[in-house]
Amino acid sequence: MTTQTGRTALVDELIAIAGPGAVLTDAADMEPYAVDWRRMFFGTPLCVVRPAATQEVADIVRACARHGAAVVPQGGNTGLAGGATPDGSGGEVVLSLQRMACIRALDPVGMTMEVEAGAILQTVREAALEQGRMFPTGIGAEGSATIGGIVSTNAGGVNVLRYGMTRALVLGLEVVLADGTVVNGLRRLRKDNAGYDWKQLFIGSEGTLGIVTAAVLRLVPAPQHSVTAFIAVPDIDAALAFYSLAQSRIGDTLSAFELISAASVGLQEKHFGLKSPASGGQWFILLEGASSLAGIGEAVESLLAEAFESGLAVDGVAAASQQQARALWEIRERITEAEGREGRSVKHDISVPVTAIPAFLADAGKALEDLSPALRLNVFGHLGDGNLHYNVMMAGPGDDGAAINRTVHDAVLRHGGSISAEHGLGQYRVGEWLRTKTPAEQALSAALKQTLDPAGLLNPGKVLPRRDRG
Ligand code: FAD
Ligand code: MLT
Ligand code: ZN
Numbered sequence: 001m002t003t004q005t006g007r008t009a010l011v012d013e014l015i016a017i018a019g020p021g022a023v024l025t026d027a028a029d030m031e032p033y034a035v036d037w038r039r040m041f042f043g044t045p046l047c048v049v050r051p052a053a054t055q056e057v058a059d060i061v062r063a064c065a066r067h068g069a070a071v072v073p074q075g076g077n078t079g080l081a082g083g084a085t086p087d088g089s090g091g092e093v094v095l096s097l098q099r100m101a102c103i104r105a106l107d108p109v110g111m112t113m114e115v116e117a118g119a120i121l122q123t124v125r126e127a128a129l130e131q132g133r134m135f136p137t138g139i140g141a142e143g144s145a146t147i148g149g150i151v152s153t154n155a156g157g158v159n160v161l162r163y164g165m166t167r168a169l170v171l172g173l174e175v176v177l178a179d180g181t182v183v184n185g186l187r188r189l190r191k192d193n194a195g196y197d198w199k200q201l202f203i204g205s206e207g208t209l210g211i212v213t214a215a216v217l218r219l220v221p222a223p224q225h226s227v228t229a230f231i232a233v234p235d236i237d238a239a240l241a242f243y244s245l246a247q248s249r250i251g252d253t254l255s256a257f258e259l260i261s262a263a264s265v266g267l268q269e270k271h272f273g274l275k276s277p278a279s280g281g282q283w284f285i286l287l288e289g290a291s292s293l294a295g296i297g298e299a300v301e302s303l304l305a306e307a308f309e310s311g312l313a314v315d316g317v318a319a320a321s322q323q324q325a326r327a328l329w330e331i332r333e334r335i336t337e338a339e340g341r342e343g344r345s346v347k348h349d350i351s352v353p354v355t356a357i358p359a360f361l362a363d364a365g366k367a368l369e370d371l372s373p374a375l376r377l378n379v380f381g382h383l384g385d386g387n388l389h390y391n392v393m394m395a396g397p398g399d400d401g402a403a404i405n406r407t408v409h410d411a412v413l414r415h416g417g418s419i420s421a422e423h424g425l426g427q428y429r430v431g432e433w434l435r436t437k438t439p440a441e442q443a444l445s446a447a448l449k450q451t452l453d454p455a456g457l458l459n460p461g462k463v464l465p466r467r468d469r470g
Pocket of ligand 3: 157381382422
């Protein structure tokens with residue numbers, strides 16, 4: 001679709017499908033949909049369309065295909081890899097699922113929930129809790145992130161070590177394919193080996209293979225008792241030894257084991273003023289034990305006593321109330337925003353085998369020091385998952401983000417890791433994916449894309465390079 005007449009005709013068709021109030025064409029109205037959360041990627045879409053039903057999504061995708069227009073699916077636009085905003089080529093249709101936010105069904109006995117793609121994660125979690133059930137994917141952006149977004153990024157978060165990534169929590173999906181076909185796989189089954197498990201292709205593929213319109217989620221019993229503790233540890237080896245001890249003592253109730261550097265705590269204190277309840281270590285651990293059974297408080301207490309006795313922990317507190325626990329979590333959850341307020345940074349979302357974390361930190365730290373001694377680090381993450389947000393604060397405008405990126409990712413690869421643990425590739429990491437994945441894996445990915453989206457109209461330039469620039 002290149003001509004002005006063609007563009008106008010497509011907008012008219014989209015208005016006919018979704019209604020005039022559901023199609024935005026004014027630049028100011030489109031701005032929130034055209035810029036990503038970090039304000040790193042700016043697009044110039046043809047329009048934003050906000051359908052209210054699966055059939056409308058199918059008709060929109062079909063109309064875009066007829067006109068050769070690219071479609072960029074978007075949920076809450078909280079993604080950290082630039083996947084939900086157009087890549088700057090211009091002329092795309094942003095397909096916002098936000099109006100499809102219905103919770104269609106909740107079965108507390110079967111422990112499943114069917115929801116539309118635009119449902120807000122926090123709303124879904126609260127609805128489950130009202131029935132004594134929990135949807136475990138928990139992330140700092142849950143007040144805005146949608147189910148379609150967390151499915152399409154295979155989001156992780158703070159409870160992965162116990163409940164798995166979003167992939168482990170999706171039982172069924174409804175998707176719209178690139179040609180507008182609706183595939184309804186909204187089964188509520190824990191066991192379903194009748195053929196290929198095709199839904200896995202759409203989970204984590206960032207809207208490049210199809211549009212997720214609804215999902216059946218797996219729920220777990222909501223724990224009745226929980227304990228949160230914030231602990232200072234002397235060094236990274238102690239953090240790992242403490243993790244191993246926690247697995248041995250309270251492993252089946254351990255639902256979070258987060259690693260926070262002293263620098264991250266400092267950034268948070270500087271920008272939000274939440275005082276750290278522990279001091280004296282290079283690193284902090286935020287851990288949570290949760291169970292349906294009473295007794296978790298004593299179990300965590302005895303774990304902490306053992307950690308202090310053996311020198312693995314040097315200071316810290318266990319929350320005495322839900323309110324205190326919330327305050328401890330807030331210290332952790334504010335880090336991302338604090339980093340944004342501090343200035344420009346090069347973000348990394350890497351994973352290495354848990355036991356390789358100390359060696360990776362030493363190796364990457366040395367490599368960055370060689371690159372530029374003035375760089376400051378903001379490292380935090382999900383220690384139990386081997387997932388670190390190894391973020392590098394830019395010292396000045398002359399810093400080369402690409403060189404920093406390559407230096408960190410090369411260290412990641414030396415330790416058998418991945419350049420994206422939970423945020424995905426979006427448009428932010430496509431270049432690094434091309435540089436670091438084997439030709440065979442790249443060819444397999446291209447073949448999947450070619451099969452499901454032969455015209456390359458679904459979220460071009462994300463995950464894979466645009467074909468015209470490949
Ligand atoms: P969007 O940002 O709108 O989209 C993300 C990707 O999914 C894009 O590629 C988009 O095209 C695609 N997409 C969205 N909806 C659909 C759909 N219906 N069909 C097909 N494709 C679709 N992530 C983590 O994993 N763990 C964390 O701990 C975490 N913490 C965060 C904390 C903060 C403060 C912020 C800002 C972000 C955090 N994130 C985290 C990243 C982000 O919140 C997640 O990636 C989330 O899953 C994105 O959901 P969303 O609805 O905003 O998706
Ligand atoms: C987190 O763990 O807080 C998120 O993934 C956000 C981030 O990486 O900044
Ligand atoms: Zn994270």
